[in-house]
Amino acid sequence: MAANGSYPIDRIRGDFPILSEEVHGKPLVYLDNGASAQKPSAVIDQISKTYETGYANVHRGVHYMSQIATDAMEDARRKAQMFLNAADEKEIIFVRGATEGINLVASSWGRANLQEGDEIILSVLEHHSNIVPWQIVAEQTGAVIKVVPIDDAGIFLMDEYEKLLSEKTKMVAVTHVSNALGTIVPVEDVICLAREKDACILLDGCQAAPHLPVDVQALDVDFYVFSGHKLYGPSGIGVLYGKEALLDAMPPYEGGGEMIDRVTFEKTTYAELPFKFEAGTPHISGIIALGSAIDYLNGIGFDAIAEHEHGLLEYATERLTEMNSIEIVGTAPEKAAILSFNIQDVHPHDVGTILDHDGIAVRTGHHCAQPVMDRFDVAATVRASFGLYNTKSEVDALVEGIKRVQEMFA
Amino acid sequence: MSTDLHDLYQEIILKHSREPKNSGTMDNADGEANGNNPLCGDRIVVYVKLDGDRIADAKFEARGCAISVASASMMTELLIGKTINEARAEGSRFIDLLTSKDPPEVADDDELAALLGVRQFPARIKCATLPWQTLAAAMDGSETEVTTE
């Protein structure tokens, strides 16, 4: 809870209908926000409202409903622009999620800019979706992937990164916050150092966007991606931010309707940004509802959210540290509200099943970050990830649940 | 704790997972196969030694949960000494027991009855079946990795 006690937790919890559901006869304790966050009524209602009062295809019709839907969608684009403090709304490309955003950049920017022997720098912390697209483009272009290691606490090793950087470095693609460990990467320094070599920078903001304010201009980052569903918005929608000059120079990713200027069988010219990268009918209701999610977050305020979540992380870390036979995986001093751990001699899946029985939802497994698991020589971890609606008593429930696991496996 | 968790984590299962039978590697195995659950990263290797068409010995190395380790342990105990055809039939019966739509009927002295609690936990059925599928591949001499997906 916020130190000043003014964080309106009861009202906030009331905004999320699913939080009053029961699971196996127990109140739902939802600690899997890192995988996907729950939705406030403002988002849920907006989806119905779009279909009930303002829906048609966008950017095509001359009729009233098409105009209403188009305006609402473009309004959401401006909200996303302000959310990231992008210089221009043209720089906001709606995609299915972070995965599609990264694939778009790897494929479109990568194939146009990478040559044999060029280097792409990633880190051990990456989610598979910020590894595999680069491997695919490396395979196609002959570019080479270099990986920044982490230390035993899960900290990104800046001096090792510096050693990897060279004139050959063309792209640095790293996560802003690690989904498996919670480590916040000092991206300002990462970007500064990359600039010295004229490398391009993509940040995977999936886990950062729900926790900290992001300012792409202050960061001077080239590409930034996040997924709507982790930001209390709908699934199936996300944002790719790219600097206008870079996006302008990139070839289209997919071809189709919406992204063209004029089509003949001899030659097709492409639409202006952002539409060049938005082929086909978009996820209209999802985009509009993502705008509502951003409004909702702004209504609470990022400082308050960050303070609340940090309080939960500190409390949970303290309580788990006091317990016997618990190993916390990822102990960087700068962390977002993610706590990965293992219980000695109990496999995470068994932990997950037993906690679920108490209504506690945690993620167990490799979190799509197998290089992180390999780094710590574990197959999997249990991960509790906190959101803006979680409470200390939910942390207490987790602790009680862990005790029951330990009793059962004693 | 409510009853169904106890159905899953019965004492016999916990015992097998703590002190698995036939866990370890095998030199000069006649068959060997890898099993992988890509969703969770769990892995198992199953080895068999044959004497004619009979399983003379079976061993496994697993990095997995209590359910998969217990299932592998019980499987090796049950199948060592059986013919390949008998082992295959037991394997199919076991997978049927866990995945059939209607609740299965099992005899009181059926060694596999302890694993039936898994039926109530659909997310965990693959944990229990992976060792058996991997053993089948080891007997086939199949080179391809068995995966749950």
Ligand SMILES: Cc1ncc(COP(=O)(O)O)c(C=O)c1O
């Ligand atoms: C750090 C990180 N990057 C990328 C992704 C992929 O996001 P999505 O599946 O929404 O495309 C995730 C989500 O699991 C993530 O946590």
